[in-house]
Amino acid sequence: MPKVLISLSSRHRVWNLDPKYPGIIAEKFPQLEVVAAKGQDEFLQHIPDAEILYTWSLPERHLARAGRLRWIHTPFAGVDEALYPALVESPIRMTCSRGVSAAALADHALGMMLSFSRGLAVAIREQEKGWARDRFFDANPMPVELDGKVLGILGFGSIGREVARRGRAFGMRVFALKRNQIQSDPLVDRLFGSMQLHEFLALADYLVMTLPWTPSTDGILDERAFAAMKPTAVLVNIARGKLIREESLAKALESGRLAGAALDVFVEEPLPSTSVFYRHPNVVLTPHIAGLHPHYLDRSTSLFIVNLGRYLKGDSLLHEVVKREGY
Secondary structure (H helix, E strand, O other): OOEEEEEOOOOOHHHOOOOHHHHHHHHHOOOOEEEEOOOHHHHHHHHHHEEEEEEOOOOHHHHHHOOOOOEEEOOOOOOOOOOOHHHHHOOOEEEOOOOOOHHHHHHHHHHHHHHHHOOHHHHHHHHHHOOOHHHHHOOOOOOOOOOOOEEEEEOOOHHHHHHHHHHHHOOOEEEEEOOOOOOOOOOOOEEEOHHHHHHHHOOOOEEEEOOOOOOOOOOOEOHHHHHHOOOOOEEEEOOOHHHEOHHHHHHHHHHOOOOEEEEOOOOOOOOOOOOHHHOOOOEEEOOOOOOOOOOHHHHHHHHHHHHHHHHHHOOOOOOEOOOOOOO
16 A cells, blocks of 8 residues: 655644645545654654655655655745755656745735835835835835836746736736747736846846746846846845845845845845845845745645545646756
C-alpha cells in the first residue's frame, strides 16, 4: 500500500494544516496509507517508506533516506527555496501550489500602487504630525489617477493575470512581458517577449514583478534596466527579492532615476535593520506578506487531493515543476 506522508507544521497558526485533512484524504483514497507526522522524529520514522510527500520542502540531509519517494507536493508557489542540485537530479517529481495566493498578491500589488498614486504612504507617515493637507497641494507630483496609466506586468502567469484584471478595472492600459510570448490575450493591451525587456520597461508607469526567480531571471532588474525606465515610474515587487539588484535600485531611487519602489520581498530576509529601504521616503515596504491569507493551506491541500487522483490514474499532474528550469 503506497504511503502518503504529510509533514506540515509551523509556529504560525496559518501554516499548520487543519487536522481534518489527513482523514479526508484517507477516506477518499482507501488504497493509500496516510500518515500525518506530528514532529521531526515521526517524519524521520516514515520518510524511508513514503512514496508521496506533502511538505514545505525535503531537506537535502534527508534525501538519501527517502529511497521510495516518487513525488513531492509543496504548498509553496515558487520552488526556488525547495530545490537543490541533488533533488533536481533525482527522479522525484515535484508539484507546487501555484496560484493559491494569486488574488491576495494582486490585491497587495494594487494597494501598493494606490499608496503612491493617491499619496497614502505619505499621509500615513504625516498623520501623527497633524493636518498635512498643504503637503499634498504643494507636492510634485500631486496625487494622480491610475486611469490611463500603463501597468507593466513582468511575468504573466496566474498572479500576473489577476494583477491585470485589477488594473483594467481601474482603467489602466495593461502591458505584459511573458517569456513564452503568445499572440494576444483579452486582459492585455500589448504583449512583449523576453527579447523586448528594455522596450517594455520604458513604457511602464507602474511595473509589477510577478515572475519566478530562476538562474535566468536572477537580477533581471539591474542598472541597465532601471536606466531604461521612466523617471516617473514606480516599481512593485511581490515576487522574489533576487530578481532585483538592490544596490542598483537604491542608486536609481537616490538619483531620481526612479520615482518610487514598493517592496514586499528582499534578497536577505528579514531585511537587515541597516537597509536604506527602511528610511527612504520613496519606498513603501511590507515584510513578505503579500501572499498571506487564511485559506492558503486549504487551497493547497485541495490541489494536492486533485493531484493524488491524477497520480493514481497515471495522468499528468497539475503545476508540475520543471526542476531543471526552476519553476
